[in-house]
Each structure stands twice: as structure tokens, then as C-alpha cells.
Amino acid sequence: MQRSQTVQTRTSPANDEALQIRPVRRGDLDQVIAIDATVTGLEKRKYWLSVYRRYGAGGQPGAQFLVALLDGRVVGFIIGEVRDWEFGSPPCGWVFAIDVDPNARLGGVGTRLLQVISDGFRRVGVRKLRTLLARDNTLILSFFRSQGMMAGPLIPLEMELEG
Numbered sequence: 346m347q348r349s350q351t352v353q354t355r356t357s358p359a360n361d362e363a364l365q366i367r368p369v370r371r372g373d374l375d376q377v378i379a380i381d382a383t384v385t386g387l388e389k390r391k392y393w394l395s396v397y398r399r400y401g402a403g404g405q406p407g408a409q410f411l412v413a414l415l416d417g418r419v420v421g422f423i424i425g426e427v428r429d430w431e432f433g434s435p436p437c438g439w440v441f442a443i444d445v446d447p448n449a450r451l452g453g454v455g456t457r458l459l460q461v462i463s464d465g466f467r468r469v470g471v472r473k474l475r476t477l478l479a480r481d482n483t484l485i486l487s488f489f490r491s492q493g494m495m496a497g498p499l500i501p502l503e504m505e506l507e508g
Contacts, residue, residue: 364454366461369401369410369422376419377412380446396442400424409465413445413454421445423458427471432499437473438466443485459492477501 369377374397382388401410407427412419425440440462445454463474475497478485 363415364420364452364457365414366411366457367414368403369397369412371397371401373412373419377422380419380422380444383447384444396424400426407469409462411458411461413449413458415449415454419446420449421454421458423455423462425462425466427466427469434499435473436471437475438463438471440474440476443488455488456492475499 374393378388378390378393381393397410399405400408405426408424409426410424411422413421422442422444423440424442425438427436428439429436440459443455443458445458466474474494476489476494478489480486
């Protein structure tokens, strides 16, 4: 269950705006969708509504859907959940979405989002954080590596499913 946590921090030494991290609200979705569309080039409104229902409306234990706000405007988001005993591993926190408005990057927004979701995982006893990403996504790979993440013990496998 999400706990409401507000974090005040500076985004950079040159910027005096306060950054607030809190659970997503229904009214934040248009801004989340816009950030995602800016980054991916696709607007996925139906997808984001289903993600909100599953992770943001408080119905999923261990789920977190957090947003970062500057001056009341959503500038980033992170989504994750505790997954129990998948592939024989103990419960761990999984981050499956994180993004920051390109105009707000390099100000510590992603770092704060990752810190707050990690704190939420720690509160429920989780001691490991995982994520998956495309190996050619150098931007997000660099971000996660800068946060201390490295290759884990699981190997993703896939196959084509013919129609």
C-alpha cells in the first residue's frame, strides 16, 4: 500500500525550486501521459489508465506509483512493486517505469524518485531492487548505473510468437 510521503529537496545548487515526491493522483495522469509521449513518441492513454487503476488507485499491496512535482507540475514519475518469489528469488522491489520530463533532467529528479520508491520497499522489508531495460537504451542504463545498479543474476530470455 502506498504511503503518502512528501519529500522536499533542491533540484540543483543553482535552482531554488522545491521538489515534491508523492503518490500519483488521478488528476496527474494527463501530465504523466504527456511526459511518456514526449519521450516515447506514442500517446498511450488506455495503457496509463490501466496502470493507474492497478498501481495508483491504492488497490495493489506493495505497489507504488509516485510523481515528482516542481511548482505543482508533474516533472517525473516512477512505478514499481514488490514481487514475491519469482524465479526462486526472495521478495524484491521491481521498478518497471521511470521517466523525467527532458526539460527537468540533470536536476536530481530521477535520483529522488528512485530514493523514495526504494525507501517504500525498505519499509516493507525488501532488501533488493531490480529492473529490466533494453540494452540499447543508454540514457536509462547510464542513470541506473549512476545509482549503483549493476547486472543481476537473472538472464532475460525471449522468443518470437508466430501469429
